[in-house]
Structures are given as structure tokens and as C-alpha cells.
Amino acid sequence: MMEYLQKFINPIIQKIKEVIFMEKNIGQLDKVIRTIIAIVLIGLGYFYSFWWLYLIAVITAITIATGFCLPYKWLGINTLRKAKKKR
Numbered sequence: 868m869m870e871y872l873q874k875f876i877n878p879i880i881q882k883i884k885e886v887i888f889m890e891k892n893i894g895q896l897d898k899v900i901r902t903i904i905a906i907v908l909i910g911l912g913y914f915y916s917f918w919w920l921y922l923i924a925v926i927t928a929i930t931i932a933t934g935f936c937l938p939y940k941w942l943g944i945n946t947l948r949k950a951k952k953k954r
Contacts, residue, residue, distance in 0.1 A: 891934035894946035901931050 893901070905927040912920030930936045939945065 889933060889935040890940075891947055892939045892945045893930060893934045893936055894948055897946040898931050898934070901927050905931070 905924045908920045908924040908927065912918065912924065934947070936944075
């Protein structure tokens with residue numbers, strides 16, 4: 868009975884850990900591009916009075932601040948360069 872519960876609960880716990888401990892996958896150039904896009908979206912949202920452009924800009928800002936993009940994780944994309952270890 869206990870083994871059955873562990874087989875059922877372990878994948879759920881693993882998914883929760885993946886969400887809580889998000890591994891950064893956005894590099895510096897990607898952040899710069901996203902920042903420019905967010906600024907343009909805010910300007911367009913103000914100029915054309917489209918509230919949904921603000922929403923997209925906020926989501927973009929959150930990905931910039933956290934350094935994590937969920938669709939990138941789903942697609943296996945990582946634009947973050949790993950720091951080279953000094954010997």
C-alpha cells in the first residue's frame with residue numbers, strides 16, 4: 868500500500884518542486900529583447916488604449932525579473948550561458 872502511494876505522490880512532488888524552484892533559462896540578450904518588447908507594448912497599450920497589451924507587458928516583465936520562461940522549459944530552450952569555471 869505504501870509503495871503504491873509513493874509511486875503516485877512522487878511525480879506530483881517532483882512537479883511542485885519544478886515550479887517552486889524554477890531554474891533560470893533566459894540569457895542576457897533575451898532579457899534585453901524582452902525589455903524592449905515590454906516597453907513597446909506599454910507604449911502601444913497607452914496609445915491605442917488596449918488593456919491586454921499591458922497584461923502581456925506585465926507577463927514579459929515577470930519573465931525578465933525571474934529569469935524563467937515556462938514555454939522555454941516546455942520546449943527545452945535555454946538561452947542562459949553557463950559561467951565557465953576558472954581553473
